[in-house]
Amino acid sequence: MTRVLLTTTSFQDTPGIHHDMLAAAGFEIVRERGPLPESRMLELAGQFDAYLCGDDALTRQVIQKSLPRLKVISKYGIGLDKIDVKAATDLKVPVLFTPGVNHTTVAEHTFALLLAVVRNLVVEANHVAAGRWTRITGNELCGKTLLLVGLGRISKEVAIRARAFGLKVIIFANYWEEDFARWYDLQRVEDLDEGLKQADFVSLHTKLTEKTKGLINARRLALLKPGTVIVNTGRGELLELAPLVEAIKAGKIRYGADVLDQEPPPADHPLLGLPGTVLTPHIGSRTHESVQRQASCAVENLTRFLAGKQPIAQANPEVSAK
Numbered sequence: 001m002t003r004v005l006l007t008t009t010s011f012q013d014t015p016g017i018h019h020d021m022l023a024a025a026g027f028e029i030v031r032e033r034g035p036l037p038e039s040r041m042l043e044l045a046g047q048f049d050a051y052l053c054g055d056d057a058l059t060r061q062v063i064q065k066s067l068p069r070l071k072v073i074s075k076y077g078i079g080l081d082k083i084d085v086k087a088a089t090d091l092k093v094p095v096l097f098t099p100g101v102n103h104t105t106v107a108e109h110t111f112a113l114l115l116a117v118v119r120n121l122v123v124e125a126n127h128v129a130a131g132r133w134t135r136i137t138g139n140e141l142c143g144k145t146l147l148l149v150g151l152g153r154i155s156k157e158v159a160i161r162a163r164a165f166g167l168k169v170i171i172f173a174n175y176w177e178e179d180f181a182r183w184y185d186l187q188r189v190e191d192l193d194e195g196l197k198q199a200d201f202v203s204l205h206t207k208l209t210e211k212t213k214g215l216i217n218a219r220r221l222a223l224l225k226p227g228t229v230i231v232n233t234g235r236g237e238l239l240e241l242a243p244l245v246e247a248i249k250a251g252k253i254r255y256g257a258d259v260l261d262q263e264p265p266p267a268d269h270p271l272l273g274l275p276g277t278v279l280t281p282h283i284g285s286r287t288h289e290s291v292q293r294q295a296s297c298a299v300e301n302l303t304r305f306l307a308g309k310q311p312i313a314q315a316n317p318e319v320s321a322k
Contacts, residue, residue, distance in 0.1 A: 002027045002306060005044060007034030008054035008076040010286050011295045018295030022052075025303045035082070035263065038062060050074060050302055053083075055263070060087035067091060074302040075315075076294055077285065078102065081208040081235060085315050095315040096305060098297040100153060102285035106233050107157030109284040110203055111165075113231050113256030114141070116278045118201075142166035147199035149192070149215070150206035151175050154233070158203055159184055170195055173206075196223045201231065208235035218243035221253065229254045233284045236261035245270045248277060258284040 004027045011018060012031060022029065030048070032040070038057040045065035051058070051073045058073060063084065073088060075097040088095045116122055119138035127134040146162050148155045151173035162169045163184050170187045172195045181188065189195035192215075196202065202224070206212050216230070216239040224230075224247075232238060236259045247253045254276040262269065263282055271277060285294065301311040 002049045003030065003047065004028065004050045004052055004302070005030050005032065005048045006052045007032045007036055007056050008052070008295075009033055010054075010291050011052070011076055011298070014286075014288060014291040014295075016288065016292035016295065018292055018299055021296060021299045021303075025299065045070075050306070052076065052298060052302060055079065055082045058083040058088075060084045060091075063087050063091055063093055067093070072096065072302065072305050074298050074305070076298040079208070079235070080315055083315075089316040089319055092319050094305060094311075094319045096298070096301040096311045097313055097315050098294050098301065099313050101293040101297055102290045103153035103157045105287045105290040106154045106284040107161060109258060109280070110154075110158050110231055110233050111161055113233070113258065113278055113280070114201060114203070114229060117229050117231070117254050117256040117276070122278050141201075144168070144200035145170060145198050146201045146203060147172065147189070147195045149173070149195075149202065149204050150234075151177065152205060155203075155205035156180060158205065159186055167201075170198060193220065193223055196220055197225075199228060200225065201229045203231040204234040204238050206234060206238065208237055213237050214240045216240065216244070218246075221247045224253055226252060227254065228252075229256065231255075232257040232259055235259050236263075241270065245274070248274050251276070258282055 006029050035055040038059050041057055041062040042065060045062050046069060049069055049071050053073060054076050070093055073083065073093060073095045075083065075095065078097055078099050080097060083095055085095055118141065120136045124136060142165060144167055146167045146169050148159060148169060148171045151171055159169050170189050172189050172192045176188060218240060221243050230253055241261055248255055256278045258280045259282055265272060271279060297312055305311045
């Protein structure tokens with residue numbers, strides 16, 4: 001019987017058709033509560049034919065130790081930065097993933113964070129819950145400038161909603177879709193620094209790579225207008241942590257994020273409890289609708305591949321079935 005390690009907690013905790021699909025596949029399922037660090041993955045490596053994973057540390061060492069038994073990695077979600085795809089390719093291990101399943105829900109969460117920050121919603125709700133009628137004056141979105149970094153599926157959904165809120169939308173991205181930009185009156189900025197200088201709000205929607213790690217650093221934070229709001233539903237490592245914390249403490253910027261550089265964060269993480277911040281525990285894609293889409297796609301990818309059929313999406317298509 002094919003033995004599969006299932007680590008993603010949203011898959012496990014959310015009811016839906018994906019559970020029936022996985023049960024019908026007839027695999028032996030071993031469940032762990034991810035994301036798992038490299039140390040735990042190394043303990044488990046070599047015991048499974050497939051990984052149905054979330055943001056677990058699938059390093060070269062882990063993948064290598066998983067062989068020769070491991071046949072395939074099926075990623076629940078679209079972010080591949082925790083998987084060493086090059087190592088998987090070198091070692092002939094297919095990596096499957098699920099693009100196009102969570103752009104709506106992450107875009108909605110982006111606006112939830114933005115509104116929570118600019119209207120002080122969390123602070124105010126806590127005041128009322130504690131019996132205090134303390135009223136803080138917030139800001140409007142309408143008429144302000146939003147800079148989107150990246151123009152993938154999620155960013156496009158954010159842009160659509162931003163125009164409905166009356167925001168001016170400017171975009172810094174390598175990829176550009178002229179028709180989409182014209183339909184929604186989006187403006188391209190060729191230089192990130194210039195975009196940051198113009199923005200009232202900044203929303204990060206680019207992949208985490210060696211080039212984008214620390215993309216928003218101390219120098220770029222200094223370019224922002226006082227009171228600028230940064231929203232991050234991408235990856236925590238897109239910003240340099242120390243200057244980000246310093247800018248927040250100084251009242252230079254406000255920050256809404258669904259992702260951190262360490263997840264879950266330690267109790268002494270420097271972003272926890274800072275004024276002007278709203279942090280959520282990586283739930284941007286955790287809706288009943290999105291979880292079922294992602295999980296069903298991940299299971300279908302896995303079952304199709306193991307049956308010798310073409311998966312829905314593969315990150316390293318040059319690697320074929322063993």
